[in-house]
Amino acid sequence: MRIIICIVCLCSSALMYGQSSNNAFDIIKKYQEASSIEDLQSTIRYKNISKKGRVQERSLEQYIFQKDASKNTYNFLLKFVSPADISGTSSLTIQHSSKADDQWLYLPALRRAKKISASKKGDRFMGTEMTYEDxxxxxSEPMEDYNYQLEGEEVVEGNTCFKILATPLPHAKSKYKKRILWIDKATSQQVQAHFFNKKDILQKIFSAKDIRKINGTNIYRAHFIKIENLLTKNRTEVYYEDFVINKGLDKNIFSKSYIETL
Amino acid sequence: MHKFLRMSYTHPKSTLLIFIIITCLFGNGMKSLYQKNSFAGELPTDDPINKNIEAVKDVFGDRSMVMIGLETNTIYTEDAAQAIIQLTDELKEVPFVLRDEVKSLATLENVSNRDWGLSSDGFLDPIPSSTDEWKQLKNDIAQNEIISGSLVSEDGSLTVVAAPLDDDFVGGKVYDALLDIKNNYKGVGKIHITGAPILVEDVQRGISGDSRKFIPIAIVFIFIGFFICFRTLAGVLLPVAMVIMSIIWTMGTMGYLSLPITVVSNALPVIMIAVASSYGIHFMHAFYRLADEYDSKEALIEATLNKIASPIFITGITSSLGSLSLLIFKIKSLQEFGIIGAFGFAYATFICLWLLPSLCMFIKKPKLKEHGLNNRIGLFTRKITEFSLRYRTPIIAGYMFLAVAAIWQASHIQVGDNYMKFFPKSHDGRIAATTFNDKLDGVRVMDIMVDASSFENIKDEKFYQQLLQFQNEVAALGAIGGIHSYTQVVEHIAKNLNDETKETNWTNEEIAQYLMMYELSATPGEAGMLYDEDYKKAHLQVFMTSSSPEVHLATYQKIKGLFADQFQGNAEIKFGGDVMHRISLGKYIVTGKIQNIIVALIILLLTTLIIFRSVKKGIYTLVPILFSLIMVFGFMGLMGMRLGISTSLLTAMIVGIGIDFSVHYLISFYKYESQGTKTALFNTCGQTGKAISYDAVSNIVGFSVLSFSGFLPVQHFGWLLAFSMLLIYINTLVIFPILFSLKKESQLTPALVQPKNLILKN
Incomplete structure (x- = not known):
């Protein structure tokens, strides 16, 4: 009798796990759809704040173009606008799925764009606490690279969220052992994420606030994000303004010759 | 006072119980003792150098560096590369390490110009796999001024994994973690660990370790001396109990007062042994000497106290006040030692006068044991007295000559501690520091903060050029291994972006944009180490290959001069870091030492004036002590011993022992003075002279053991303690007869002296 009860329990658990996994997958799918873009432009003001409270602040314009939706690759153009002595400095990244990305840097003082090494997953993005992988x-959540598990619901900053454990699949070569994502039920936006390093230590906390609709669209976006590195105690705060999403960005701006005219 | 003292032997059990309870209470206080190995807070807050050190710290943090060196035939192999990566990961996990500022070939970007553009891959990411790739890496490192000679030796046999520590780091924890890395390392080559926090910990542990090893041996020798003197077990055990109790009370008080154990207070047990054993030997000597004259133990103890209580009390009070004279130093650990030393000497006096009488009640009433050695010592002290009286004039001339020579030698004493020379040559810490000094930039760091406010900021081209010129001039100074600053970063990026074709007169915009390029890959901490967030202040880390305080001071003064010449008052410079700490400490050691000697002598004079109610007698007390002080410092100058923090304590010890010998001698002399000067002198050298002989010989032999230590501070401390003891002893026995013979020539009455009887009687 006991054996039968055990078997029933095991089967039930397996079914529940499967259901939970499917739910998680659906939630992530919805989140991916809600956050995916064809193109995006906005202004950004970001602050890198060191453990000692040293603040480094910069403003820039960002232009993003989804190059290949199926392969999750993008083109990025970042143009610094302040402080004044670095205004015009630009970085262009063309992502490739099958080879290393192409990257150029344009310094006004040089008066030409210089090709630079492609960034790696674990490299810091523009000196922030965010890596290229982050x-x-x-x-765009890389669903093909992760296994998802729904771990329940929690309220984060007043938002009822799904709590989802994302574990990278071996082929993903992620720098993390796992991530825990909190997806807002109402907007399907990510409001919080915990990043655990390979030693399973909580390394970073991502939080998104001021989530609101972009003018004239049904797309929600966080207008403030914060990434805290718990190991180094450094953090980055990013303020977004003037979002323009899926309005047909000119593809030609993602070229070396274009950034040399900036 | 005697009524109160009487209670100790009329109620011996109660007295003993009370002492045991008090000792337990102080023992409990010892649980709160803690070690402080850093020099934080040592300097006065209003000191100009300290203010600058703090100002630099406020902007750039303390950033004490720890370094792991990998030494192998060549670092350009896969095994060495794997080892560097592994050591980098391990260093990131060391407590208090600023993990985002760990510098090594595994963390730094190799910004190098290539045919296709600018490479910024990691040096070891990926690890080269072909001969050409290794050749490329070797070439990149050789061309990179930030790396070559700083992170990788020019011959490719040594590379460093370095990291700054958090401001509130605990040296012991960092040291243990690094030692674990070193001990568990199984890769290619050999590991060295170094950096200022490691050196400090190495010195502290080395000194503590050798002290733990040699001090018990010294104690055993001292108490063997006691046994030779008294020939009874009680004659050894009672003073031992007294000395141990004095140390427990003193250390317990340190615990209750939250005073840390420092490199200075480490010497406390040694000085307590010297001083407390001296009190004990006087008490026990009198106790045994008077044994045959009294029938009951009570009467014997009463007589012993009548004879010995006053000089011990006077000695104790004066030594305590002498110890308090260390408060004149502006160095915190020396001030703390002054306070705790005062407690210690007072406790030793109290325990000697109250505990020893009660303990004597528990032993059998002794019988005077005459033995050959006792007689020989009595004969020796008598011969010294006779010799002094007979050759008075040549001795006076000799003393004058010695005093002048000693003062001249003392003026050559080198000040400050040279850490490198603390270690035996085979010590890992010394080998590591020597290897880093020989092959890389060095291990000692002077921090320089240059304020560019008057130039708008550090990105100003005029400021930049002047700073570059200043750095080049500083780098050309002898003891400078290398300078790390933001100009290195700008120059390296500029050189690689501009294909090495352009002149190095960068514009404001170029400097700003090259710095921004650096910031895009650097962590906030890395950038924060080079300049402040407003770009107003630049940080220059000047690495030095010498650990000589004289070289540090001379370099500091030269750098100040070079800066004034280069910037003509248009920018401000502030110095910080470990090296400046030492320079400032050296300054206070010199001024503090002079003031301390003067104050200690004034205290002695005032105390003896009150006791003897005579200026002349007061001055007499000082003479042997003064000569001993001069001679000890002369000896230090002659032997090349440095006046550092620990050797600064010698005055307290010399005053403590000197006053003990002088007061006992003088009280005895004045007691017999009415019988004529010579009789009084021979009686004194026959009684007190014997006691101080046993005390001196036991301590000289005991502390000479410390000279076997491989650690120079322990070795020198042992030599100096033994030598001081010898000098005080000789000077007391030689100078007083001469002084009194000068004073009362007419009263020299040889007919009254019966030397043989005196020897037998004593």
Missing amino acids: LSNYL
Whole structure:
């Protein structure tokens, strides 16, 4: 009798796990759809704040173009606008799925764009606490690289959220052992994420606030995000303004010759 | 006072119980003792150098550096590369390490110009796999001024994994973690660990370790001396109990007062042994000497106290006040030692006068044991007295000559501690520091903060050029291994972006944009180490290959001069870091030492004036002590011993022992003075002279053991303690007879002296 009860319990657990996994997948799918873009432009003001409270502040314009939806690759153009002595400095990244990305840097003082090494997943993005892997995941959740598990519901900053454990699949070569994502039920936006390093230590906390609809669209976007590195105690705060999403960005701006005219 | 003292032997059990309870209470206080190995807070807050050190710290943090060196035939192999990556990961996990500022070939970007553009891959990401790739890496490192000679030796046999520590780091924890890395390392080559926090910990542990090893041996020798003197077990055990109790009370008080154990207070047990054993030997010597004259123990103890209580009390009070004279130093650990030393000497006096009488009640009433050695010592002290009286004039001339020579030698004493020379040559810490000094930039760091406010900011091209010129001039100074600053970063990026074709007169915009390029890959901490967030202040880390305080001081003064010449008052410079700490400490050691000697002598004079109610007698007390002080410092100058923090304590010890010998001698002399000067002198050298002989010989032999330590501070401290003891002893026995013979020539009455009887009687 006991054996039968055990078997029933095991089967039930397996079914529940499957259901939970499916639910998680659906939630992430919805989140991916809600956050995915064809193109995006906005202004950004970001602050890198060190453990000692040293603040480094910059403003820039960002232009993002989804190059290949199926392969989750993008083109990025970032143009610094302040402080004045670095205004015009620009970075262009063309992502490729099958080879290393192409990157150029334009310094007004040089008066030409210089090709630079492609950034790696674990490299810091523009000196912030966000890595290129974090940024890619934030722009579009790479569902083919992760296993998802629904771990219940929690209220974060007043938003009722699904709590989802995302574990990378071996082929993903992620820098993390796992991530825990909190997806807002109402907007399907990510409001919080915990990043655990390979030693399973909580390394970073991502939080998104001021989530509101972009003018003239049904697309929600966080207008403030914060990434805290718990190991180094550094943090980055990013303020977004003037979002323009899916309005048909000119593809030609993502070229070396264009950034040399900036 | 005697009524109160009487209670100790009329109620011996109660007295003993009370002492045991008090000792337990102080023992409990010892639980609160803690070690402080850093020099934080040592300097006065209003000190100009300290103010600058703090100002630099406020902007750039303390950033004490720890370094792991990998030494192998060549670092350009896969095994070495794997080892560097592994050591980098391990260093990131060390407590208090600023993990985002760990510098190594595994963390830094190799910004190098290539045919296709600008490479910014990691040096070891990926690890080269072909001969050409290794050749490329070797070439990149050789061309990179930030790396070559700083992070990788020019011959490619040594590379460093370095990291700054958090401001509130605990040296012991960092040291243990690094030692674990070193001990568990199984890769290619050999590991060295170094950096200022490691050196401090190495010194502290080395000194503590050798002290723990040699001090018990010294104690055993001292008490063997006691046994030779008294020939009874009680004659050894009672003073031992007294000395141990004095140390427990003193250390317990330190615990209750939250005073830390520092490199200075480490010497406390040694000085307590010297002083407390001296009190004990006087008491026990009198106790045994008077034994045959009294029938009951009570009467014997009463007589012993009548004879010895006053000089011990006077000695104790004067030594305590002498110790308090250390408060004149502006160095915190020396001030703390002054306070705790005062407690210690007072406790030793109290325990000697109250505990020893009660303990004597528990032993059998002794019988005077005459033995050959006792007689020989009595004969020796008598011969010294006779010799002094017979050759008075040549001795006076000799003393004058010695005093002048000693003062001249003392003026050559080198000030400050040279850490490198603390270690035996085979010590890992010394080998590591020597290897880093020989092959890389060095291990000692002077921090320089240059304020560019008057130039708008550090990105100003005029400021930049002047700073570059200043740095080049500083780098050309002898003891400078290298300078790390933002100009290195700008120059390296500029050189690689501009294909090495352009002149190095960068515009404001170029400097700003090259710095921004650096910031895009650097962590906030890395950038924060080079300049402040407003770009107003630049941080220059000047690495030095010498650990000589004289070289540090001379370099500091030269750098100040170079800066004034270069910037003509248009920018402000502030110095910080470990090296400046030492320079400032050296300054206070010199001024503090002079003031301390003067104050200690004034205290002695005032105390003896009150006791003897005579200026002349007061001055007499000082003479042997003064000569001993001069001679000890002369000896230090002659032997090349440095006046550092620990050797600064010698005055307290010399005053403590000197006053003990002088007061006992003088009280005895004045007691017999009415019988004529010579009789009084021979009686004194036959009684007190014996006691101080046993005390001196036991301590000289005991502390000489410390000279076997491999650690120079322990070795020198042992030599100096033994030598001081010898000098005080000789000077007391030689100078007083001469002084009194000068004073009362007419009263020299040889007919009254019966030397043989005196020897037998004593």
